[in-house]
Amino acid sequence: MDHRRTHRPGTPNRPRRAGCALTAVASLSIWGGAPSLAAAQSLPVAPPAAAPVAQADAVSVWDANEIEVVSVVQKVERPRRSAGEVSLSRKEVSGVAGTFGDPVRVIENLPGASRAPGGAGGALIIRGGNPADSAVLLDGIPIPFLYHFGGLTSVVNSEFLSAVNYLPGGFGAQYGRATAGVAEIESAALSCDQVRASGSVDPLDAEAFVCLPVGRWRLAAAARRSYLDAFLPALLRATAKDGESPTIVTPAYSDYQLKAERIWDRQRLELFGFGVRDGLDVSRASSAEEADMSLATTFAFHRLQLRHFYYGDRFTLESAVVPGLLHAITADKSEDLSTTHNARGDIYSVQWRETATIGLARALTLRGGLDHVLTHFEFAALDPLGNLARRYPTPLVMDARTQSPWKQRSTFAEQAYWTELVWKATEDLTLTPGLRAANLAIATAERFVLEPRLAARWQPTAGTTLTAAGGVYRKLPDLFSGVLLEGFGQPNLDAERALQSVVGVEQRLGPFESKLESFYVRRDRLPSPTDEVELRGGKAAPVLFRSDGRGRSYGLELLLRLPAEEGRRFSGWVAYTLSRSYRTDRSGLASGGTEFMATDPTTPRKGNLAAQSYEALSPYDQTHNVTAVGRWDLPWNTSLGFRFQLVTGNPTTPLHQGDAYYDADSDRYEVRPGSVASGSGRLPTFHRLDLRFDKHWQWKHWRLTAYLELVNAYNRRPVESFGYDYRYRTRTELKGLPLLPLLGVKGEL
């Protein structure tokens, strides 16, 4: 939210305290006590009188919305949804160095969030879980991906965002289909009593936003388009050697958002349509020495959120119906080789959510809702990859002449009901038991699950709050992992389960806010690959996966934060996570060429699966993760921000220490399975400093911001992986990006 417009003169930008107009009648910590912005019109509406009242200091520590909003918008308190929830306002996060000004990317700087391996970012890795174990939500609805190209910039213009909520674990029954954590972006109510617009340009893309009132409606639109595709192909051609046919890489991404909103009486109606397209084309022309090739990959999704809010005295109701489409296609072909392959997936979905809050008594609030999803998918592929039949090993890892056709379509419905009771047992103690009952479904697999959860919050003294939460968290294996799909996996698998327990303390230390939290997560019923074959209906069929994989994660997280406040020139936080995460399955032995796959431990590795399970470090394990973020407001409308990260390197398997042998049929060396322990080495420690300098110019009707961001300011290229020689005797470091200066300009009307 724009600071200039939303800050009410004379109102300090600081955490709200009991006694403020709104919190006097509302707010309570359910899963922790942080209120967040729902936004309504300038109503004579008070939030539910019976809703529990926040304890001043307890709430203020994590208050997300220290920015007062314009008079037509009212805050409605919503309970904290996680023991360790962190809510950050747009202002607080929009200037963080290393995020390209993208507020959503700040999530990766919070406790419990791991740095994504490989340096591409984008994957949300929380408390040792796999990326697919965490949910990424926009207004409570899952979105397929949060960033363009997995890590460049978020897919929704920041003008539409009000807060980023980060729930690393122990979250309430409201959230399902996740066994690790939740990152939820809340969209903002449109605040444009008159036309306002903004536009920005940086080396990667350009974007524009406009918002205007039309009668009783407010309308807004935004669009963004990258232009890497305009100059990268020309650059690659220009740098090609004479006579060489260069490989041309053409990346492009774009997104759009359209929003219409009307607020009347105690109600608000919102239509929010948005879409994303990421595409990458790679091509090479035919030459005397090389065959032509082309590869085109596109991921796109479109959503239309229809939401209605009713704010009553004792009753609030949020209804949402969200149809969506996800489209993914990849295709390659070569005229010279007469080969064509493709894979396509289309997923249509409609999600229906109802979220109600009823004030039963002064100390008792009932919350509940439903969360249904109807999904139809169509997948089809014609791929060069070998299938499950035995093949003689050859030097051609992939025979382009092979065409394995596969297609599947399915329609299925998931239902979920949840409820939680917020019981303020004493003035200082709040207990929140909750239960989620769900029928999880993917294709032909349906599993009924019950997820009981409990949270407690006790404030023994002013400024000190103890929190605890625990519960059962269930989800089906990720659809895109395919482990539940016939042909690629095993439809009979169980729903994965995580048992989470979290204990923490929040302490105010003068101007600082601190939080210390410990967690233990036990995971079971995870898909574990197997090369067993069983007879089904008299026919031999590969089992592929069994639900006997396990995992465990434990750790300690510390957040020390100096919030942004009026008159305070420095703000920032330090986040430290000490943790360990393990997986136990049959892929715990390494072998050459198939070093365990950092991105998905459940992917079967052909031919080297052990008969029994082994425990190994999770590929996402990071023992120490320290992030320091800060920003100084300097004279002349300037500011200087920094982010420093120090992260233990992810586990890797030191294949050069294994026993390699030569396979004379495939003409390749292989590392003997078991000769080197999987994940027994680590990448070097990652550390990086990012700097950001902002300069604002303010005129009567518009404002201009220019920024210079130095990503990896001291130019230490991180080691993202190791490459091995053909014989696994030596290795080389594969490094990430060097110093990257980015200059951007943003104008706001």
Add this chain to the structure above:
Amino acid sequence: MTFRECLGLDGSDVGPVLGKLLVVLIACSACGDDLPSPTLVDDLRVLAVKADPPEVMVDRVDGVATETGPVSFQALVVDPRGPAMIYEWRFCPVESNETCGDFDQRRAAASPEFRPVLDTARAQKLPGQSQAIASRSARGVEPFTVQLPSSLFHYHLVSSGLGLGNGSWVSAVLEVASGSERLQVQKRVVLGARDLSQWNPELQSFGWQVCRPGGPVAGCVPLLPRTANRNPVITGVEIARSDRPDAPFAPLATDPQSVLTLGPGEVVRLRPVLGPGAEERFQIVESTLHQSDLVVVERKEEVVISWFSTAGKFGAPRTTPQLTKTLDNTFTAPAAAPEAGRLSVFVVARDQRGGVDWTTVEVEVVRP
């Protein structure tokens, strides 16, 4: 194949996939530049092992498998430094993919009636010491000849349904040691049935049947009687005295006495000449992703050439139409004559079904 691979995904989330692909494409242009090249042979290497025949087929007579002839293994072992070398061949009767390191485990899983034949077959071995042969860089390793008892066929039929139609494999494992260096190598030989429909009663327990010539059984797999694979033959090597793709090739003598003379840093193109029948047609049994149904696919071998040299540099480590459009390769002679006076070029052909052949070219680098 995994679903993620099928969709071109390698992550647990859709979003990061394109990003990683982009990062890899942009950042990895220099990947591995500082790693040793597989084409440069500067220490103890085994470049190829040939099984003759590469496939062994049995028939069924009076209900039992016919005896097969012996199988002979030959190795191309190279160490340009020329120290003394010892070696040992061992036979691996189980279907191992790790130089028979899992023999005990597989033997324990076998039915007790097969353990004696496994033990007998496993006992076949041949130790020896190296002796110089034609190339100064190649080490002589005596061929290893093994017998495959018919009961071994029965073991594989019972334990794997003969690899669901494509044949099981047994292996020869060669261990060579020179000083402190030690290298293990595995070479498979396919063990199959000429007419697999003769073994339908045994295949029944694996849930499939092969169509009989007399008339198909409902749901049977139409796999025709097979002809055993033969090793490809490299009949010669041709050379073009230019790196231009359109430069004309001329035959190159490859007899032990012939030496190719190149200038320092000279770039030439080399191309193997294959004998007739090097690329044979054959059938394989594939498993569909739908219901794991078995289907028969008609294929033709595509020969892959692996290139090695004791000095100099090749344009590509392997050539085959799928990778490099043609079988020829560029070779850049070293800037100076090697200390040994000559260098050796090794050309190895593989036919995708275990068939192997190789030839050697001796090269002298002379300043014009």
